[in-house]
Amino acid sequence: MALSAEATCAIYVRISQDRSGEELGVERQQRECQELATRLGLHVVRVYVDNDISATSGARRPEFEEMLMDRPRSVIAWHQDRLLRLTSDLEKVIQLEIPVHMVTAGSLDLSTPSGRAVARTVAAWSQFETEQKALRQRASNRQAAANGHWQFSLRPFGYERVNGDIIVLDSEAKLIRDGYRCVLRGDSYRSVAKRWNRLIERWDTPGFRPVMGGTWASSRVQRLLENSHYAGVVTYQGEPVELPPGKAPQWTPLITKDTWRAFRELKLARKTKRSWAVSPKHLLSGLLECGVCGGTLYSHAQDQTTRKGAADAGKARLPVLDAAGRRVKHTTYVCVDKHCVSIRADYVEALVGEVISLKLSDPRVVQALRTTDDSAPLEAEIADLHKRRDDLTDMIGDGLIPRERAREKLNEIAGRLQSALSRMERLRSDSPITDLMLSDSIPERWSALPVLARRRAIVRLGLKLTINAADKGKRTIDLATGQVHSERAWAMRRVAWNWDGDGGGGG
Structure with missing residues (x-):
């Protein structure tokens, strides 16, 4: 026997954030909504799904809007806040003058004044709760930033979170430092992207690919290098946060503050009128x-x-x-x-x-500059390694140490010296x-x-x-x-x- 139009319904399901991308939340909602429709003797003519879309962000929900245009005879949702969280959304549904059934919160008859009054009251308190939650979340994020924390859901290129700690991924970190060096010597974002894509073609390892996969484009490189967190700069809503005394960023920066300052001067400032070119030809133009x-x-x-x-x-x-x-x-x-x-x-x-x-x-100027310069301790380390190598060579010549043991020590010192000299070379290239x-x-x-x-x-x-x-x-x-x-x-x-x-x- 065919069902009447009055015995039909639509199911609407939504989940605000789908971290796994597997839509497990909407599947659970849909299953329980289908079970409710069976108990109510309603035939489901269509299921509308908005996955990973927040109802409170103001973002358009395409399936929700399409459902309103289709004007179903009744709607089933898992809970009222899945269907609507803003009072403005409720008014759109009220105009349909249809019953709304919820798996966990009973039914609302929006065709009657009392049903509409109840729905408006519930929606008003839902919106209040949402706004309060947003205030608490912003306060929590602001406090976390003031304590040097970096809030992110999708891991940033160069780092990963392990047991709550932000850990540097060496292969990706090297690529980021390479990007800053290339840009500061005058290369374009496009040339950096081509350079990195050649590495992907040659080696095809995760350490060279963007976090979301694919290849590098100039826009991706630009967004990556404009991230101030790579210099250890804590931000909240895009603005730098001044940390109180004794507080430091809770992650290891990948570049120096001087490198970040130079990058900002040469690249970010180009958004303003008559700002610096990528490869300036004249020393004092604009200065x-x-x-x-x-x-x-x-x-x-x-x-x-x-x-x-x-x-x-x-x-x-x-x-x-x-x-x-x-x-x-x-x-x-x-x-x-x-x-x-x-x-x-x-x-x-x-x-x-x-x-x-x-x-x-x-000398006074040099001393003042050295207080913010990382080269002084590195110079001392290099000088100490040179002295230890020379002392060890003298001991070998005097027969005071076996040659086999001396060779091991010399190899160790040579490795540490090469590492220190490489760091010094990077430091000099980063800071003129x-x-x-x-x-x-x-x-x-x-x-x-x-x-x-x-x-x-x-x-x-x-x-x-x-x-x-x-x-x-x-x-x-x-x-x-x-x-x-x-x-x-x-x-x-x-x-x-x-x-x-x-x-x-x-x-």
Whole structure:
């Protein structure tokens, strides 16, 4: 015998979070809802399933919305909070004016005023409970962050949680450090992704693949490297959390704070107008301040000019041409906002090299920098290992230790020394300041550093340079003294510099 339309129903099941992806929660709900339908003598015409979707997050529930459009004769849910948790959802169901049956909470007849009143009351308290739970959860997460904890459900690349502890996965950690090194030397996210995908093709081990599988794309690499937790920076809702004294991150950082600071300056800051390029060509573009309007100076290619033959051509100056007849240009830094000032790049860049060398030649400055630098203990470790190796060699020569035992000791020391030297090399590549301080000649090393590394050093040391306006009158004559200056000396008179406001100097 065919059932009437009134004897039909729809089942709705939902689970907020399906960690395993196996939909076991919705299967249990569906089975018990089916059993209730049988007891009520209702025929199930369709089952609507929203898996891993929270009803309180505001996210759209596609199956729930489709059920409303289908207008079933009645609905069965495991519990009212599976069907709806927000009062706005209840009003949508009320408009259907149908009975709603729950496995664990009885039935509601939404076709009557009393049934609707009960449903609204239950929904209001469900929403209250949900909001209170969210407040408690946020407070708990905020407290956990303040204690240095890292909250995550899906494990981050480079780490895994074992018995409550966050453990470093060495193979993935090496890949992350490689990514930062590549980006800081000027490589794009796309080139890093290609580099890592080649490793997957060659070795095909889990240590090279993303957590969710597949291959690397530039967007995946970017999201990975923008995670501040790799530098030991605790965050809550995307904002850094200042830890109280005595508290530290509850995991081992994979990169240094200097590496993270450099990455932020060179990559994250690029989202703002006129921020640094990935591979800057000009040392001070974007780092100079206009002394007239406070704007920023950027690089600009200008023609070199000469007065030779200019008068015969009826001009003040003529462009300089090379042997092939092309115009010779030089780089100038120009105030782009109001064109207040400009200065030859080679003049001011030479000054920067001089003041950086002067700064790092001051023992007091070096000592202050060493308090936040990891190279000092590493230097001491390397020196100690060298001494132990030399002492052991002397003991072998004097016959004070058997050669077999000495060979074992030497191999052990050689391994530890190689490891320490590798760490020192990584430290120097991560920090141009450390690299400069450890060099035999700061001026020579400064000249050899890439533009990107020199810019990082300028920012790290807090060097600020302001280009002031030139005096009126003839460009190379001091109107007060009548002294004649070279063009470079005249230009350098306009440069003022200081270290984050701690003292200053001039050209």
